[in-house]
Amino acid sequence: MSFRLAAYAVCVEDGRVLLARYVPPSGEPLWTLPGGGVEHAEDPLDAVVREVAEETGCDAVVERLLGVDSRVIPAAERNVPGPEHHNVGIFYGISVNGGRLRPEPNGATTEPTWTPLPDVTGLRRSSLVDIGIALWRTLPATGHVDPVPVGGLIQH
Template sequence: MSFRLAAYAVCVKDGQVLLGHCMSRTGEPGWTLPGGGVEHGEDPFDAVIREVAEETGYDAVVERLLGVDSRVIPAAEARAGTAHQNVGVFYEVRITGGRLRPEPNGDIAESVWTPLPEVARLRRSSLVDVGLAMARTRPPTGHVAPVPVGGLLQH
């Protein structure tokens, strides 16, 4: 089984959430939260700030830790054909500067501010729903129920 530790930014402002447009594990375009893999020796707190800058062009500060999500993607559904565990650390972030732009030489073709009611109609990573649920409910345990995948929701 492969393993990945990742940090994700949940940035909600004026009823909109910042999302990145990328290719899903199935090769189809989809939407996700800014964020990604924590480099060896890197703190997830620093990783989320770095990832927001790389993927969106924005400068950000962490407002609070929202929670941690751990999911296993079965081999039959994983991109590499091997079961994969993703542990995601979710942070509430606030944009402090910079300018919105596509990720240079990266996976995010564009980032956009998306009205919250429109999110349900997008083909998206389940990480979007997990992060928004954490931001909405602020669970004391830092954990929300797993989000089932299928239809518009992808791993």
Template structure:
């Protein structure tokens, strides 16, 4: 099993959420939250603002910790072909500046302020639903029920 700690930003603007489109090596695309792997020795708060800048061109400030999610991706659908555990640290992030643009040399493109009413119709990572549930419910435990995968919701 492989393992990764990642930090994700839930950036809200009234009835919109900032999403990015992830390009898989297979050519498939999935909408997801800005964020990614925490580098060795890096604080997750620093990781989420770094990833926001890299993936969207936006500057942001962390307003609060929303929660932590653990999910195991089965080997059949994991990128490396082996079971993978992702520990996601979710933050509410306020965008403070910058200019939306695609990641300069990465796998995310098309940063988009997406109306919340349209999210359910998108092919998206389960991370989107988890982050939005954390932001909407603000559970004291920092944990919400895992998002079921299937249909438009991907690992």
């Protein structure tokens, strides 16, 4: 089993959420939240600020911790070949205080965009989007929301 600790940004402004298009090595592109792997000895808060800058060109300010999601993705359901995968995602509510939207240079994410919240349900997207928006909307005291079912437009 592989393991990844990641930090994700949920930025909602004027009824729109900041998303980026992820292009996996194999499979169809899907929309996701800005964010990614926490590097060795890196603080997850610093990681989310770094990832937002890398993937969107925007300068992020962390406003609050929203919660943590832990899930095991079966090998057969992964977007990339490999064994089953354990992902622990730390979700932060952020605001943008500068920068300009641009694609990630030489990266796997493209097309950062502000998407109206009602339009999200019609997008082919990562389950991370639904988890992050649910955490942002409900701010659960436990920092945890129920698992998001995967299938149809919602992928791992």
